[in-house]
Structure formats: structure tokens, C-alpha cells
Amino acid sequence: MKPARLKFTMALAESLGLLDGVELLAPAAADRSDLLRIHTADYVEAVEHARQPVGAPQAPPFGLGSPDNPVFPGMHQAASVIVGGTLAAAQAIAEGRSRRAVSIAGGMHHAMAASASGFCVYNDVAVAISWLLDHGFDRIAYLDVDVHHGDGVQRAFYGDPRVLTISVHQHPATLWPSTGWPEETGAGAAEGTAINLPVLPGTRDAQWLRGFHAVVPGAVAAFRPQIVVSQCGVDTHREDPLADLALTVDGQRAAFRAMRDLADQYAEGRWLAVGGGGYGLVRVVPRAWTHLLATALDRTIAPDTAIPQAWIDQVRAAAPQVDPPRTMGDGGDIAYRPWDGPGGTGETGDPQLDRAERAIDTAVLATRRATFGLLGLDPEDPRD
Numbered sequence: 001m002k003p004a005r006l007k008f009t010m011a012l013a014e015s016l017g018l019l020d021g022v023e024l025l026a027p028a029a030a031d032r033s034d035l036l037r038i039h040t041a042d043y044v045e046a047v048e049h050a051r052q053p054v055g056a057p058q059a060p061p062f063g064l065g066s067p068d069n070p071v072f073p074g075m076h077q078a079a080s081v082i083v084g085g086t087l088a089a090a091q092a093i094a095e096g097r098s099r100r101a102v103s104i105a106g107g108m109h110h111a112m113a114a115s116a117s118g119f120c121v122y123n124d125v126a127v128a129i130s131w132l133l134d135h136g137f138d139r140i141a142y143l144d145v146d147v148h149h150g151d152g153v154q155r156a157f158y159g160d161p162r163v164l165t166i167s168v169h170q171h172p173a174t175l176w177p178s179t180g181w182p183e184e185t186g187a188g189a190a191e192g193t194a195i196n197l198p199v200l201p202g203t204r205d206a207q208w209l210r211g212f213h214a215v216v217p218g219a220v221a222a223f224r225p226q227i228v229v230s231q232c233g234v235d236t237h238r239e240d241p242l243a244d245l246a247l248t249v250d251g252q253r254a255a256f257r258a259m260r261d262l263a264d265q266y267a268e269g270r271w272l273a274v275g276g277g278g279y280g281l282v283r284v285v286p287r288a289w290t291h292l293l294a295t296a297l298d299r300t301i302a303p304d305t306a307i308p309q310a311w312i313d314q315v316r317a318a319a320p321q322v323d324p325p326r327t328m329g330d331g332g333d334i335a336y337r338p339w340d341g342p343g344g345t346g347e348t349g350d351p352q353l354d355r356a357e358r359a360i361d362t363a364v365l366a367t368r369r370a371t372f373g374l375l376g377l378d379p380e381d382p383r384d
Ligand SMILES: [Zn+2]
Pocket: 146, 147, 148, 233, 235, 276, 277, 278
């Protein structure tokens, strides 16, 4: 979570001329009243006064000072500015100043009402969704493609039928935080508005995209959101050190474009994108989120675009042990066969591919059967 990954990203985007003529907002720290939309007063106070515990206890109060959530000087201020950035982006869209906005520092989707979790102190994206609910929006679709389950955001709106949360993530039996099962579907009046698609370790671009397209567009179309909020964590990459999926930057770019297109199709173009996880600080995050920025700007950076030498020199100086990437893609193959119902079109002839397809199709069907009926859709009909 070193801020260097954000610096490298902005430097790469600038070196490609991507940000020429683009309005950059300088965020202020979020007000306490906005933090309290999601977090308890006790917790905010604990963050403000936190000191790294000596001899780190196993379960420190509020999760502060655990190995995942070490206390650092200025933690409250830094976490509040992240919230302020995502809020500024949401406000620009709500006030009609922009159709789309991106907050790459945001996406702290694990933070809970009364605890830090998974490197996340304040849940900027849940705060922004709550703010949008109070400012004219009552149908918000939250799409989370981070490799980890978007548990904090799901929890915040689990009983709220105005927010559809969809998370595509590595299977909870194989990865922290061990939630995000298809059976988690929302509570009470919100049943059917939490959707979880867990995918197996080793899942590649083609299967991930097959699964995404078999679940997300149908649910978004049925929900008819006024805005799409996307958490764009890039720890799904095959090189990511914390998880086990096998996506390329090309596949991640395809996911961003798909989410943008859903916002265009169903939410009059309103799209708030935030960052998230991603621990390939030099080789993955800068390229992936530069593509995210390009996607939001309707500017195409082809995957075979050469990376400017000045950027390569800059990251070499900062991280001499890492071999910087040379092009904006990984040569990933993003062609995929669309899911076509439980009957299926049958085998491809490649046993390994067939196995991978059966695995994602099993997940798709479990997720659709758990939720699609609640949305008025047919779980088994590929046209839904
Ligand atoms: Zn993550």
C-alpha cells in the first residue's frame, strides 16, 4: 500500500500525455460528520489517538496496530484525505460537473464501522455511497473487481435495497477475508442486492471475463442504477504477491472498459471509479490504473504502446530491484467464450480450457441461482 504506487501511476499517465487538459481535484480531508456516515464515533476517536502498541497484541482494539493495520503518524489525517478524494469525485458527478471521476487512492473496501481491516482505515467508498444516497441517488450499483471480497462495503449496505453490491473475487475458501460466498445475498428488503461471484485460484482473463459477463451486466440491467461505483483493485494480476488469480493488465483493462460501458448503458454515463488493492507497485498498478484513467477519459492507450523511457528511468531509480515493464500490456488474450446457460455449447477440445470453463460455469450458476430470481431474472437463461 506504499503511496509510491500512486505516484508511479500519475507519473506514467502524465508521461503518456493522458492528463493533458484534465481537471485534477485536490482533496481536503473529509469532515468528521462524513466519516460518521459509516464509522462509529468510538472508532474515529481511536484512530485519531492511535499509538502503535508495544509488543503488538494478537487482537488490538479496533484492529489498530495489527500486522495488517499498523499505526503510523498522521494516520487519521491520511485516511481522511483518501475519503475526501473519493467524496470530491462523487460530488463532482452528483453536481453534474462531470459524468465520470476517478479516485485512485480510494477503494478502501475492507474498513468496517468500528475497525480497521486489510490495510483499510476509513471506508472512503462506503462514505461516498452514503453521501450519494443523501443527495438525490437512490439506486447505486457498486461493482468490486479487487481480488479480495468487498466485505466492508457489502456489510455497510447489506440491509439497504438502494445499493446493489457485486463482488467478483478469489474464492473465500482460498483467500482472506474468507467471505463473499454466493449465499450472501442481502438482508430483509435488500435480499438479492448483494451478489458474490467467487472464482478459483489460477483463473485467467478469458474465464474471469466469462464469469463477469455472465453475472454483472444482467444484474445491473435489472437493478437500473442511477450511478455505477467501481472498486478497481488490481491484485487479480498474475504477478500479484498477495493472491493467486492469473489476470493480465489486458484483462484488467477489459474489465474497466466493461464497467464504463455498463455505466453508459444503464446509468446515463455516471461512473465513479476508485482504486483498491494491487501490490505489483512498479510492474502492475501504474499500467493498470493508467488504463483506468484512459478508460474514464475515453482515450485509448493500446496495450502495445511503448512506455516512455523517462518513466522507466524514474522507477528504476526508485526501485532498482524491479524490472520495469516496457509496454502498456502483457500480451494477454482477452477473447472469451460467453456463458450460454447450464446446457452450454460443449467442449472446446482443449481439456485444460474445458476444465477451466466448467469451473467458472459452476461458480456462475451458483451465484445466479442465489440471486437472479430475487431480481426478477431467470438464473438459467443466458439472455438475462
Ligand atoms: Zn485486494
